Amino acid sequence: MSQVFDLVGLGLGPFNLSVAALATGLRSLSTLFLEKNPRFQWHEELMFPEADMQTTYLKDLVTPVDPTNPHSFLNYLVAHGRFYSFLNTNRQVITRREFQHYCRWVSEQLHNAVFGSEVRDVAFHRGLFQIRYGNDRVASARSLCIGTGHVPYIPPGAKDALGPDCFHAKSPELRRLDLRDKRVVVIGGGQTGAEIFKHAIDSYWGPCRSLTLVSRRMTLEALDDSAFVNDYFTPSYTRNFFGLDPTVKSSVIERQKLAGDGITSAYLQQLYKALYLRTIEGNPMKAELLCGRELTHLQRLGSEFRIDLGNKLRSTAEEIRADVVILATGFRSMLPRCLGALESSMQLDDGQRIQISENYRVAWSHDPAARIYAVNFGRHSHGIAEPQISLMAWRSARILNDLLEEEHFRGVRAEPAFIHH
Ligand SMILES: Cc1cc2nc3c(=O)[nH]c(=O)nc-3n(C[C@H](O)[C@H](O)[C@H](O)COP(=O)(O)OP(=O)(O)OC[C@H]3O[C@@H](n4cnc5c(N)ncnc54)[C@H](O)[C@@H]3O)c2cc1C
Structure with missing residues (x-):
C-alpha cells in the first residue's frame, strides 16, 4: 500500500x-x-x-x-x-x-x-x-x-454579459487590456475597484475616452486600521467572537465591515491627488465616481453594454453605456x-x-x-x-x-x- x-x-x-x-x-x-x-x-x-x-x-x-x-x-x-x-x-x-x-x-x-x-x-x-x-x-x-x-463573485444581473469585454477583475483579461478610446466602467468601490480606476486614470492600459466607477457605498471608504479596530485581528478577540451566539455574529460582522474591507488611506490620498491634478489643465478623458448606486442589470447590446443602476438616495433608475466593463465585485x-x-x-x-x-x-x-x-x-x-x-x-x-x-x-x-x- x-x-x-x-x-x-x-x-x-x-x-x-x-x-x-x-x-x-x-x-x-x-x-x-x-x-x-x-x-x-x-x-x-x-x-x-x-x-x-x-x-x-x-x-x-x-x-x-x-x-x-x-x-x-x-x-x-x-x-x-x-x-x-x-x-x-x-x-x-x-x-x-x-x-x-x-x-x-x-x-x-x-x-x-x-x-x-x-x-x-x-x-x-x-x-x-x-x-x-x-x-x-x-x-x-x-x-x-x-x-x-x-472564487470571484459575479452579481446575478451581470452573468449573461460576461465575455472578453466584460469580466471579473481577477481574470487574465485584465493583463491584456487595451482601453484606448474606450468608455470604461468599473463596478465596485473597494480596494480592487479603486486600484483599477487609478491605473485607468494613469492610462496604464492606454488612454480611455471615459472612465466611470460605480459603487454601492456613499463614497470611497477608508480601511479602518486604528488601534482598537485592529484589536479585532487578535487571537483573543477571535476566541471571544467565536463564543457569541450565531444569531448576533452576522450583525457584528456587518458593523465591522470597514475593518477588513476598505481602501487604505494612503491609496485614497493618491487617487484623490490624481483626480485633482487632472483638473488643473483639463483632461479630455472624463472620469467620474457614481456612488450610492446599485447595479441592477448589465446587458450586451451589439458592440456596447447597457448598465442599469439604482440610485439609492434618489430612488431613481439610471442607465449608462460602456465598451468595457470590469467587475471589481469581490469574492465569495x-x-x-x-x-x-x-x-x-x-x-x-x-x-x-x-x-x-x-x-x-x-x-x-x-x-x-x-x-x-x-x-x-x-x-x-x-x-x-x-x-x-x-x-x-x-x-x-x-x-x-x-x-x-x-x-x-x-x-x-x-x-x-x-x-x-
Ligand atoms: C488582490 C488581493 C489582495 C489582498 N491583499 C490582502 C492583504 O494585503 N492583507 C490581507 O490580510 N488580506 C489580503 N487579501 C485577502 C486574502 O489574504 C487573500 O485572498 C488570500 O489569498 C487568501 O488565501 P487563501 O490561501 O485562502 O486563498 P488563495 O490565495 O486564493 O489560494 C487558494 C489556492 O488554491 C488553489 N486551488 C483551488 N482549487 C484547487 C484544486 N482543486 N486543486 C489544487 N489547488 C487548488 C488555487 O490555485 C490557489 O492557489 C487580498 C485579496 C486579494 C484578492
Missing part, C-alpha cells in the same frame, strides 16, 4: 502555505500539500507593480507563532541580502509583489509542497481520504485541510468541486454554510477520527479576521496542535485583548 499521509492540503495559497511551512518542522507528521498552479502565485492578475499589502510584514507565514522558524520574512530578507536596505525603506507593509516573492521562496524549500497538481476529487473509504490529483495520481490521508480560497466562499462527494456529509448552519469548530474542523457526519480542516471558510463563525492574513499563522498553529493533540506551538496562547463582547 502507498504511503498514508497524516494530512493532505488542498490548494497552496498563503493560508495553506503557512500550514505547510509550520508542518515541515514536525517530524511526527507526514504531510502533502497540492496546488494546481505550476508555482506559487498570489492573485497574479491583480499584481499591480506598486500595490501594497494591507498587513504588516511581521504577520508572515510563521513568525507570530514560531519566530525562530527558517520560513520567516526576516530570514527571507537575510537570505536575499536585503535586510539593511529593507529597513532603510522604513515601511510597515510590503508590496504584494514582494509578499508573493517571499511566499514563492518558502514554497520552493518545502518538501511537502507539490505544484502543478490539481485535486480532481476526494473520496472517503475505510477511514481514509483518497485524493485523486494531477494525471490520475492518488494520495491517501487520515485528514484534510481545505485551502482552495474564494465556495467549496471546490473536487469535494462534491463529501459535501453532503458536511453539516451546514441555517445560512447553508459549513459548520467549523473553534479549531477549524469541519463538522461532518462520518468518522470523527478523520478530520477535515478548512482555512478561509469560517468568516461567519470566526469573524472578520478569517479571510485576512493577520491571523493565518496562528490559525495554522491551532490546526496543527489539534492534529497533534498537544500544544506544540505555544504561541497560540492568546495575549490579552482590550475589546470584549
Whole structure:
C-alpha cells in the first residue's frame, strides 16, 4: 500500500502555505500539500507593480507563532541580502509583489509542497481520504485541510454579459487590456475597484475616452486600521467572537465591515491627488465616481453594454453605456468541486454554510477520527479576521496542535485583548 499521509492540503495559497511551512518542522507528521498552479502565485492578475499589502510584514507565514522558524520574512530578507536596505525603506507593509516573492521562496524549500497538481476529487473509504490529483495520481490521508480560497463573485444581473469585454477583475483579461478610446466602467468601490480606476486614470492600459466607477457605498471608504479596530485581528478577540451566539455574529460582522474591507488611506490620498491634478489643465478623458448606486442589470447590446443602476438616495433608475466593463465585485466562499462527494456529509448552519469548530474542523457526519480542516471558510463563525492574513499563522498553529493533540506551538496562547463582547 502507498504511503498514508497524516494530512493532505488542498490548494497552496498563503493560508495553506503557512500550514505547510509550520508542518515541515514536525517530524511526527507526514504531510502533502497540492496546488494546481505550476508555482506559487498570489492573485497574479491583480499584481499591480506598486500595490501594497494591507498587513504588516511581521504577520508572515510563521513568525507570530514560531519566530525562530527558517520560513520567516526576516530570514527571507537575510537570505536575499536585503535586510539593511529593507529597513532603510522604513515601511510597515510590503508590496504584494514582494509578499508573493517571499511566499514563492518558502514554497520552493518545502518538501511537502507539490505544484502543478490539481485535486480532481476526494473520496472517503475505510477511514481514509483518497485524493485523486494531477494525471490520475492518488494520495491517501487520515485528514484534510481545505485551502482552495474564494472564487470571484459575479452579481446575478451581470452573468449573461460576461465575455472578453466584460469580466471579473481577477481574470487574465485584465493583463491584456487595451482601453484606448474606450468608455470604461468599473463596478465596485473597494480596494480592487479603486486600484483599477487609478491605473485607468494613469492610462496604464492606454488612454480611455471615459472612465466611470460605480459603487454601492456613499463614497470611497477608508480601511479602518486604528488601534482598537485592529484589536479585532487578535487571537483573543477571535476566541471571544467565536463564543457569541450565531444569531448576533452576522450583525457584528456587518458593523465591522470597514475593518477588513476598505481602501487604505494612503491609496485614497493618491487617487484623490490624481483626480485633482487632472483638473488643473483639463483632461479630455472624463472620469467620474457614481456612488450610492446599485447595479441592477448589465446587458450586451451589439458592440456596447447597457448598465442599469439604482440610485439609492434618489430612488431613481439610471442607465449608462460602456465598451468595457470590469467587475471589481469581490469574492465569495465556495467549496471546490473536487469535494462534491463529501459535501453532503458536511453539516451546514441555517445560512447553508459549513459548520467549523473553534479549531477549524469541519463538522461532518462520518468518522470523527478523520478530520477535515478548512482555512478561509469560517468568516461567519470566526469573524472578520478569517479571510485576512493577520491571523493565518496562528490559525495554522491551532490546526496543527489539534492534529497533534498537544500544544506544540505555544504561541497560540492568546495575549490579552482590550475589546470584549
Ligand atoms: C488582490 C488581493 C489582495 C489582498 N491583499 C490582502 C492583504 O494585503 N492583507 C490581507 O490580510 N488580506 C489580503 N487579501 C485577502 C486574502 O489574504 C487573500 O485572498 C488570500 O489569498 C487568501 O488565501 P487563501 O490561501 O485562502 O486563498 P488563495 O490565495 O486564493 O489560494 C487558494 C489556492 O488554491 C488553489 N486551488 C483551488 N482549487 C484547487 C484544486 N482543486 N486543486 C489544487 N489547488 C487548488 C488555487 O490555485 C490557489 O492557489 C487580498 C485579496 C486579494 C484578492
